[in-house]
Amino acid sequence: MRRQRMTFQAIAVGDGGDGRWAAYARVLWQEMEGLLTEEGRTPEGADRVRVLFRAHMPELVPVLDRLAGQLDRPEADVFLTHAALRPFSPACTQIGRDGTLLRNYDLRPDQCEGAIVSSCFLRPVIGMQDMLWGLLDGMNDAGLAISLTYGGRSAYERGFSILIVVRYLLETCDTVDEAVGRLRSLPVAVPQNLTLVDAAKAVTVFVGPDMPPTVAPDACAANHQHLPVTDEQERAMRTQERLRAIRAAGVDVAAMLKPPLYRSVDEQGSRTLYTARYRPVEGRVTYYWPGESWQQSFGDFAPGFRTVHWGRAS
Template sequence: MELTFQALEIDKAGRKWATLFAQLWPAYRRWYLSDGLEQRPTYVACRDAIAAHMPELLQTYERLCDWAGGGDLAARFLSLWKPPAYISGCSQVVWLGERPLLIRNYDYAPALSDGLIMKTRFGRTSVLAMTDCMWGVLDGVNERGLAISLTFGGRKTVGPGFGIPLILRYVLETCSTVAQATETLSSIPTHMAYNVTVVDRGGRFATAYLAPDRKPVVKAVAYATNHQGRIEWHDHARATATLEREQFLHFRINDPDMTEDALIAAFAKPPLYTNAYRTGFGTIYTAVYDPVAGTARFIWPDGSWDLSVDGFAEGRMPITFQSGTRAVG
């Protein structure tokens, strides 16, 4: 299995983004209609939801709709309001050494991953992020010194809300500190359960536990895997070894002999790293974000790629994934 990662800087004209949208839209269209058109909200409902919950994104949203060709269905998809359910794995941790870092593994199926790293300045803030759904954020950093990452929360509940990648985009577009980020995360409805970890250049950090049917919970916790307190979806927990990964991270960051390099290296080995790609929970990449320097390092077993908000360079990185038995646990 192969995936070519791309790093693109999106300019105000949007030509590169429009070309990319034309390439990816057929697959996203199938996914968006997977439950039937009648399950998706109308364009008016989608636009109204963004205007109500993320008004600073409304102008960008409308610009992207134009770049996508102005179609009704594409505009509804781009809102990520009440999208189909989707599930991933993932582990993430904040490291406070000489500088704060956010380190994470993204676990998913290569065939369903965009592999798209975008440098954008849609509004007043430059953002460097691994993207999903054409402009949503899986993890990233902004020029204000804020880094953010998500993991699935391990619950089946689906409700009215946004797909979490758009919420992360909004945080990076509008927030500078962990306090601002957690307040924002707590104010926007999410359609599924997710754990979002944030760290700023001052070394402040938090994890927000979000769900469509519960009030948000924010704790000064430096790590997250795929559950929210107690295990509620036992099959998923066993398949992804969420408890083992959480305990592993807990002990590593509380080990007085732990170093930055050793912690990053641990993400390339079990239980954090998995090659179970055929079941949809293989490690697609490790990301290391430095909110002080505004940099990102993406790491694979056979290479790495360094990018920066200030010194961003476009490029491509082909990666081959070797599937095997479940490498976690």
């Protein structure tokens, strides 16, 4: 097997206005531009997503304006609304229990930014950033943590990418109940599952463009919502197998680093890229890979780089 590797970085960007966020984002902008939908490239579509963002995420409008101004690129403000992006479907597994949020994130290494970002746009937030300021998972200073998985269905309508929804909830909510309440008014483009954890509660919520937010039977998720799962989907994603495994294991990091929860590279090049364990009341997150870990916290956030190697040299 040819060795794969990926470099993760930890960066602090403050409120996004001093150039640190822009220096990071400009490097990625050329490849990001291609992720805009055709509608988002039209004047009418651009106006539509700007209106959508102002209507549903008004608290973040000043932040978006600040970031887009720092980026100073055509269509930057449209991109940053996350309401005109091509959909994506990572295969992840996650669980919330006893004040802990534990998740595996599975995707191709070249499709993940791998940026652990400490920000203070509206409040202190730490998380794994994607699409320039969206979040795959994260926590805030109130002790709330959230992570996402793909919901496993092909429905699509106009709405927000789940990445900006995670960002918005962490920037504006203190508790699981508050975040679940806000979810009810947010249009989401594709089916997704969110697991939310605070000091008192852990829940998983199914969301999608064709359904109201629905609380799952327990606070764990893989890549399906409503049964049945087709045989083809199960062969490709092993979503039911992974859900059974994580329910049995609980918040056990060692189990997340072994099959079936830990996934080696598949035919499409996807694999488990990292495991994250959030303890939001303590303000701490630890990222894990086989044989390696990296802890970050609000009290001791350390910028830097980690290069992870998989497989063996051939």
